[in-house]
Amino acid sequence: MRSLFKFHGGVHPPTHKAESTGSPIAQAALPSKLVIPLHQHVGNRAVPVVQVGEHVLKGQLIGRPEGRLSSAVHASTSGTVSAIDMQLVAHQSGLPDLCITLVPDGKDEWIAHSGVDYRQTAHTDLRHLLRQAGVVGLGGAVFPSDMKSYSHKHKIKTLVLNGAECEPYITCDDMLMRERAGDILRGAEVLRELLYAEEVLIGIEDNKPEAIAAMQQAVLDDRHAHMEVIPVPTLYPGGGAKQLIRVLTGIEVAAGVRSTEMGVQCFNVATAYCVWRAIAFGEPLLSRIVTVTGNVEHAQNFEVLLGTPVDELVAQAGSKPDTDRHIMGGPMMGVDLPSGSVGVTKATNCIIEASPRLFPPLPPALPCIRCTRCADVCPAELQPQDLYWFAKAKDFGKAQEYHLFDCIECGACAYVCPSHIPLVQYYRFAKSEIWQRERESQAAELARERHEFRLMRIEREKQEKAERLAQKEKAALAAKAAAPAPVPEPAIAVAAATADPDDTLQMRIDAAVARAKEQAAAAHPKNTDALTAEQQAEIAAIEARRAKIREMAAHAGADDEPPKSNQG
Amino acid sequence: MWSSPFITQPSSVSQIMLRVLLALIPGIALYVWYFGPAILVSIALASATALATEAVMLKLRNRPIKPFLSDNSALLTAWLLALSIPPLAPWWMVVVGTAFAIAISKHLYGGLGNNPFNPAMIGYAVLIISFPVHMTHWLTPHALGGAELTFGEQLGYIFNGALPAGLTLDAVTMATPLDTLKTQLHLGLSVDNIRDMPIYGRLAGKGSEMVAVGFAIGGLYLLFIRIISWHLPVAFLAALFATAGVFHLVDPVHYVTPLFHWFSGAAMLGAFFILTDPVTSPTTPRGKLIFAAGAGLLTYLIRAFGGYPDGMAFATLLMNICVPLIDAWTQPKVFGKKGGGK
Numbered sequence A: 001m002r003s004l005f006k007f008h009g010g011v012h013p014p015t016h017k018a019e020s021t022g023s024p025i026a027q028a029a030l031p032s033k034l035v036i037p038l039h040q041h042v043g044n045r046a047v048p049v050v051q052v053g054e055h056v057l058k059g060q061l062i063g064r065p066e067g068r069l070s071s072a073v074h075a076s077t078s079g080t081v082s083a084i085d086m087q088l089v090a091h092q093s094g095l096p097d098l099c100i101t102l103v104p105d106g107k108d109e110w111i112a113h114s115g116v117d118y119r120q121t122a123h124t125d126l127r128h129l130l131r132q133a134g135v136v137g138l139g140g141a142v143f144p145s146d147m148k149s150y151s152h153k154h155k156i157k158t159l160v161l162n163g164a165e166c167e168p169y170i171t172c173d174d175m176l177m178r179e180r181a182g183d184i185l186r187g188a189e190v191l192r193e194l195l196y197a198e199e200v201l202i203g204i205e206d207n208k209p210e211a212i213a214a215m216q217q218a219v220l221d222d223r224h225a226h227m228e229v230i231p232v233p234t235l236y237p238g239g240g241a242k243q244l245i246r247v248l249t250g251i252e253v254a255a256g257v258r259s260t261e262m263g264v265q266c267f268n269v270a271t272a273y274c275v276w277r278a279i280a281f282g283e284p285l286l287s288r289i290v291t292v293t294g295n296v297e298h299a300q301n302f303e304v305l306l307g308t309p310v311d312e313l314v315a316q317a318g319s320k321p322d323t324d325r326h327i328m329g330g331p332m333m334g335v336d337l338p339s340g341s342v343g344v345t346k347a348t349n350c351i352i353e354a355s356p357r358l359f360p361p362l363p364p365a366l367p368c369i370r371c372t373r374c375a376d377v378c379p380a381e382l383q384p385q386d387l388y389w390f391a392k393a394k395d396f397g398k399a400q401e402y403h404l405f406d407c408i409e410c411g412a413c414a415y416v417c418p419s420h421i422p423l424v425q426y427y428r429f430a431k432s433e434i435w436q437r438e439r440e441s442q443a444a445e446l447a448r449e450r451h452e453f454r455l456m457r458i459e460r461e462k463q464e465k466a467e468r469l470a471q472k473e474k475a476a477l478a479a480k481a482a483a484p485a486p487v488p489e490p491a492i493a494v495a496a497a498t499a500d501p502d503d504t505l506q507m508r509i510d511a512a513v514a515r516a517k518e519q520a521a522a523a524h525p526k527n528t529d530a531l532t533a534e535q536q537a538e539i540a541a542i543e544a545r546r547a548k549i550r551e552m553a554a555h556a557g558a559d560d561e562p563p564k565s566n567q568g
Numbered sequence B: 001m002w003s004s005p006f007i008t009q010p011s012s013v014s015q016i017m018l019r020v021l022l023a024l025i026p027g028i029a030l031y032v033w034y035f036g037p038a039i040l041v042s043i044a045l046a047s048a049t050a051l052a053t054e055a056v057m058l059k060l061r062n063r064p065i066k067p068f069l070s071d072n073s074a075l076l077t078a079w080l081l082a083l084s085i086p087p088l089a090p091w092w093m094v095v096v097g098t099a100f101a102i103a104i105s106k107h108l109y110g111g112l113g114n115n116p117f118n119p120a121m122i123g124y125a126v127l128i129i130s131f132p133v134h135m136t137h138w139l140t141p142h143a144l145g146g147a148e149l150t151f152g153e154q155l156g157y158i159f160n161g162a163l164p165a166g167l168t169l170d171a172v173t174m175a176t177p178l179d180t181l182k183t184q185l186h187l188g189l190s191v192d193n194i195r196d197m198p199i200y201g202r203l204a205g206k207g208s209e210m211v212a213v214g215f216a217i218g219g220l221y222l223l224f225i226r227i228i229s230w231h232l233p234v235a236f237l238a239a240l241f242a243t244a245g246v247f248h249l250v251d252p253v254h255y256v257t258p259l260f261h262w263f264s265g266a267a268m269l270g271a272f273f274i275l276t277d278p279v280t281s282p283t284t285p286r287g288k289l290i291f292a293a294g295a296g297l298l299t300y301l302i303r304a305f306g307g308y309p310d311g312m313a314f315a316t317l318l319m320n321i322c323v324p325l326i327d328a329w330t331q332p333k334v335f336g337k338k339g340g341g342k
Helices: A123-132 A172-195 A209-221 A241-249 A269-281 A310-315 A373-377 A384-392 A396-401 A412-416 A423-480 A491-498 A501-522 A533-556 B013-035 B038-060 B065-069 B073-084 B091-104 B119-130 B151-160 B177-186 B191-195 B208-224 B231-250 B258-262 B267-274 B285-305 B312-329
Strands: A034-037 A061-064 A079-088 A096-104 A158-162 A199-205 A227-232 A264-268 A287-294 A300-305 A325-328 A350-354
Touching (some): A158 A269, A241 A264, A287 A310, A412 A423, B013 B073, B038 B065, B073 B267, B208 B267, B231 B258, B258 B267, B267 B312
Antiparallel strands (some): A287 A300
16 A cells, blocks of 8 residues: 555545446536637647538548647537638637538448557657647647657656546546546557656546456556556545645646656546547547536436537426526536537536526625635645635735646635635636736736837937948048049948948847737737627627726725625 | 525624633633622623613614624623722723724624724723723632632722721722732842742632633633634644743743743633634634744733733734734645646
8 A cells, every 4th residue: 555645635526426326427418519629729729621611531630730739629510611700619718719610421430440558659659640640738738748748958857647536526537437447548658658757647537446456457457567546535625636646656747847757747537548549549539528417307427529508408407497507527626618508629528507506606705714724725735715815815926936837726615614715716806807917917028128229229319320420521532532432332332331230130130020929929819810899899898808807806904805706 | 695605604703702701601600609600790781881882883884683683702701801800890880891892893894704802902901091090909719718708899899999887998809910910020020939829829819710721611611622723722832832931941040930821811711712703813823823922922922021910812812813814924835736746
């Protein structure tokens, strides 16, 4: 028995997992349409490579990865592309993003695909395959997996496979481990190979005995020599990568530090499963397991095609009529979806149908009484009560000094707060304000540089003019003097000769860079071009809401109410 | 916008305060047992005054009255103040002390959660400075078998200042065990001689030592249900014990035992109920240790060398002053930044 480490704090919210683990993973029905966002991963949005009206096959590339940090997007089934436009997506911001709408033809016809033997394939090629297959972190972070499977400078000793699944309600990883343990471990073996890791530690919270047993059996069956399935204590947020790494290895990875620098890399179990499907069968990431639970007749896990509208998915679990919201993710860190029409993405691990009965509105917030329950449960070992104080007072410098950016927004503090203060919202507010100020100060810095450069240029032009005049006079004098006079060189050439060539070149480059920066700063984000009137109206409404929130936040110091919009 | 987390634990400020009030009950019950029901009158009077003052102040500050009135924090202030002053204190003293505590030391600083000083102790300080004589008229415990007032007579004194014919105030009241100790030491008696006086029991004063035990039991309950952290009571009692112990070891003739200090005056009430006021104590674990140890040291110094019989209130207030500094000084290292990685 391996000795485990503890992370500070943590909470025990009611798990609500039993509801959705009663039946095996079901295949969700083919929806009437698929709304597939081109931005389902961290990094650059994929670029559409199909046209409206084009017929595509299941697994066909429809979004090409763009730039170094990006990932591919595919058609989840065969059908016709009916639109490529801005639509609401499953994202916290509530802003629309570029999506490809696909009308299935019902044949579910695959594109030709085949796998490779990973032992016979170069690592570079394997990583390329992962990128082309659109494999990203399925634990929720959706970070492109190919970018996480390098083992360059840092010698990776341990690969941590995350099957902890600490959030209440979510059981997609649990069911996946119960039903497809073999493929998960084979995927982990590929990742271990890529990282040259010595060992694979599979952390699973001890409230999932079936999953633990299935995974342990799979380790024995396939004789995985370097793998160990380790039950970890059930404690939220024990499934956070850094918390799990701490529990399994004792290593604390500080904020802003990559775990690879400490010799550890962490992947979610579902990611490992997709890695195996992509490498061994050439199957891109087209579907994922989604837990549908909460206010439904029969909560269970579905294998869902990416892009399936949430409405159509929850209908299959019998969403009850008094449902008033869909939460994507868990109750601690989930997102309140902007609409039921959004498509399931690679980040969608769970849809909780919420009703006022299940999630009653919080009582009004009272002032903080400094009871420090929040500090007792904070896994990042922060002092949430102080951060709240600084955020409320808009003392952002102090908030940063007290490590605001180490906050992982796990919500444990708000969960235990006896005053019911929406602490996490305060931290998000403070963080976004700080980012905004940094952007502003960068812009101001750029403007200052440009201004100084302009002054310098004017000065230089003056000097050049004076030099030219002097040259002219010299030439005139020389002409007057003894003949035959030498033909004067063209003034410009002289000027160029007297000026330092590197200098002018450098200046031109600088000027060009500055211009480019300026243009970049001035350019609108692409996704705000060519909007329909209703989208414009929506954006205007959102802006108004933001303004309102800022205004409320401005008054927040003056009263004890938290800043919240009337959206409630 | 509705944003995560969407669930919270079913705890609330008013629930926490209610538990603390509950934890006071064993001590109060023993108080009534040893000294009669007069203390209940003080508590009721203080409670009514606190709630009324709270309501008036909330109204003046344009705050919602209901959620704040039901948070039970004003009640807790009232109870702690009533328990800190003599049970026979005239009604107007209770009212003045409580009203000052709530209006001045709490609401003028911004209400719940914003007061730097412990309101009950501010109320106590106001009373002991303004009405020092009244603050020395403590009831004698039944155990001493002196003249005793009936409940009706106690009420008569509290509200009219009238005693039944033939009884003087001195016949029914006495100084506290701590106060007696101090005056007798000044008169040149040794600790042993003084401890032989009838008002002293096994640990400290007859009756009052048992009330202290009652408060300790309530405090242990609060520790057990995790309303308070162990840092404050442990550090306070340890510092008080250590300081008293050193003096007692060096000069047992003039300095009484540490246990006597533990179980007399407001030490137990202070350790578990006064210092642990979350609003006015530090938030960091190390800070709590420093704060409570400082309070323990000061309590002893005031008791042994100061001008007041008990030092708990002033020690608390003096340490309250240091809280922001202590908090800033004792910030713990955050996750991953403790050095060493492991």
